[in-house]
């Protein structure tokens with residue numbers, strides 16, 4: 001299958017998943033977002049008031065709304081037209097001035113060059129086969145000195161086949177997790193993923209080693225300023241044993257990069 005055909009099938013899958021996804025993230029039941037990724041991402045972005053922000057791969061617009069509520073001037077794009085329809089419905093109900101577009105982040109020609117102070121790709125690049133093209137497009141629309149922040153599932157601990165080796169089958173107790181089984185970190189490859197049990201479609205996730213992201217950033221003129229491996233509030237692990245695993249391995253990593261050049 002060509003890269004374009006794979007991208008089309010990814011778009012169709014996300015169209016079919018959009019309503020279920022919106023229900024999941026709007027009811028706050030996506031604990032990784034609420035307790036792990038949101039606080040870390042907001043801390044990296046700092047004060048966004050008055051800043052021009054691109055949310056690339058915005059889904060149904062949840063995080064775009066969080067940024068707009070903090071005073072950012074947000075443009076948000078997604079490959080899935082159903083995701084954007086859901087985002088626009090929410091914008092009509094509670095206007096925040098977010099400008100939504102259906103767009104593939106491998107081609108952001110609808111946006112002017114050097115337009116944004118910040119670009120964000122919140123768990124989107126793992127969905128994109130041609131991630132170098134996407135990063136190059138993002139580099140074009142971020143102003144020199146601007147910021148590009150993206151989160152991905154951590155390739156060292158979430159590659160295909162990675163899982164806890166359990167002392168007791170199917171146990172969720174942390175004491176029953178012996179170690180994390182990881183192997184074949186280096187080969188880039190794709191895996192079909194069902195986002196939740198009985199989801200109506202599978203998306204494809206692209207595994208690649210961390211250095212590939214670093215090289216693509218370098219080649220597009222970004223300098224990595226920081227890497228964040230977010231963990232939840234330790235109090236959660238005191239309340240619920242399940243969370244202890246988040247202090248043993250990192251499930252996500254967030255890149256904080258700056259576009260080289262003078263403003």
Ligand SMILES: C[S@@+](CC[C@H](N)C(=O)[O-])C[C@H]1O[C@@H](n2cnc3c(N)ncnc32)[C@H](O)[C@@H]1O
Nearest residue numbers: 014057058059078079080103104105122124127
């Ligand atoms: C895991 S969801 C994350 C959505 C949102 N950022 C969030 O965290 O709630 C991945 C999103 O990336 C979008 N996506 C995948 N490939 C894309 C591409 N090439 N261009 C734009 N969006 C894409 C999907 O349609 C989907 O909405």
